[in-house]
Amino acid sequence: MSPLRTVAPAILAIALLSGCSAAQSTPEASSTPTPEPRPVPATAGTPEPFDPVAVYVQAAMAGMSVEEKAASLLMLHRPGLDPAPIRADIEGYGLAGVILMGDNVPGDPASLRALTDALVVDPDLPPLVAIDQEGGIVRRLPWDAAAGPDTLKSQPVEATTQAFDARAALLSDVGASVNFGIVADVTADPGSFIYSRVLGIDPASAADRVAAAVGSEQGEVFSTLKHFPGHGAAPGDSHTSIPQTDLAYADWEARDAVPFQAGIDAGAELVMFGHLRFTAVDDAPATVSAAWMDVLRDDLGFDGVAITDDMLMLQRSGVPEFADPVENAVRALVAGQDLLLYVLPADPSSVGVDVDALIGGIASAVESGRIDQDSLDESVARVLTLRRSLAVG
Known part of the structure; x- marks a missing residue:
């Protein structure tokens, strides 16, 4: 059985299990006789009505310090093919997980499975x-021969x-559990940075293909929609700048929101926020914007895990406001992000982050x-629920 289907109910169950009992008021006098109490079944009060994943997560959280909770919301990349330092990060800090980049991928599937x-x-x-396996120009597994967005956008949805289907099976076989591979951005501009990676050049075609991709990944890996609220509307490359648009909310809703809504409705477990400024909604980049989080949760109805794009990209933008990695992390969590992503460089002198300082901050x-x-x-519960469901699926 797929672990993916239990995630949202488990989070709801955690909220119910953690809730305080309402104060009982004294009933008014009544002439109606009080019925005799019925015997209470032996199973009453046990957690059977709740998802067992939720029960596990609640118990785990009860024993976590604030520092451990902070660490549980971090996903890091550590360069190299040696699993030992990557495992040391997971074990030493209690991380949510890791993202595998090209420098973590050996030459064959069996070796990668051994690493994971x-x-x-x-x-x-x-x-x-996690891994970025979009297909086409963005693929970490070189043996993935399935078509990528560059060709899929012009083919029938069945393609x-x-x-x-093929991509998800490859990822599952090598031990990847999250694919950062479904680009829900939409643009018809061949000159756009994101054009070769989008699944459709108009809202309807993009939505159909995004939903199809999510459906194919169900039961194999967790699906991620990116880059919310939509890179297609914001010109520029968010790896080195903060792309900006003054697109009105109504226009965003009619175009850029459509593929994201389709992916959410299809069951995507994660949504990745881009470092994108939509000034008509909020002058802050979406990754540190509570306004955009409200849109995702309230308007699009997403109740899964919200994750940032690589937080080091904010530092590399050169904008002084985002020079402090700890402040960036705090702002993202204040905005409601659940999971913070950091692609640590091989060269320590490059833009990086002190993980201990990050957790402490x-x-x-x-x-x-x-x-x-x-x-x-709430964020810790969402992330732990995702992880626990992998063990009991």
């Missing part, structure tokens, strides 16, 4: 192992289903009240 198997510190709570922001404790716990 070595990253499992606790089989009861496996790490999320997308077939391509992502987040914990301090929680203790000062800047990051709401309940919001933090």
Whole structure:
């Protein structure tokens, strides 16, 4: 059975399990006789009505410190083919998981499976192992021969289903559990940075193919829609700048929102936010914008895991406001992000981040009240639910 289908109910169950009992009021006097109490079944009060994943997550969270909760919301990349330092990050910090880049991928599937198997510190709570496997120009597994978005956008929807059927099976076979591979951006401009990676050049065609890709990944890997609220509307490359648009919300809703809504409705478990400024909604980049998080949760109805694009990209933008990695992380969590992504460089002198300082800074922001404790716990519950479902699926 797919672990993916239990995620949203489990999060709801955690909320129910954690809720406080309402104060009981004294009933008014009544002439109606009070019925005799019926025998209580032996199973009453046990957690059977709730998803077992939720029960596990609640118990795990009860024993976590603020620092451990902060660390559980981080996903890192550590360069190299040796699993030992990657596993040390997971075990030492208690990370949510890792993202595999090209420098982590050996020459054959069996070797990659051996690497990902070595990253499992606790089989009861496996790490999320993510990878960018869009197909076409963005693929970390060189043996993925299935069609990519560059060709799928001009083929029937069935071609997308077939391509992502094959792609999802490859990812599952090598031990990847999250694919950052479904581009829900839409643009018809061949000059756009994202054009070769989009699945459709208009809202309807993109939506059909995004939904098909999500459907193909169900039961194999967790699906991620990116780059919310839509790179197609914001010119520029978010790897080195903060692309900006003044697109009106109504126009965004009619165009850029459509593929994301289709992917959410199809069951995508994650949505990745881009470092994109839509100034008509919020002058802040979407990754640190509570306004855009409200749109995702309330208007699009997404209740899964919200993840940032690589947070180091904000630092590389050159904008002084985003020079401090700890402040960036705190702002993202204040905005409601669940999972923070960091692609650490091979060269320590390059733009990077002190992981210990990052965890400490987040914990301090929680203790000062800047990051709401309940919001933090909701994010931890979402991420742990995703991880636990891998073990019990």
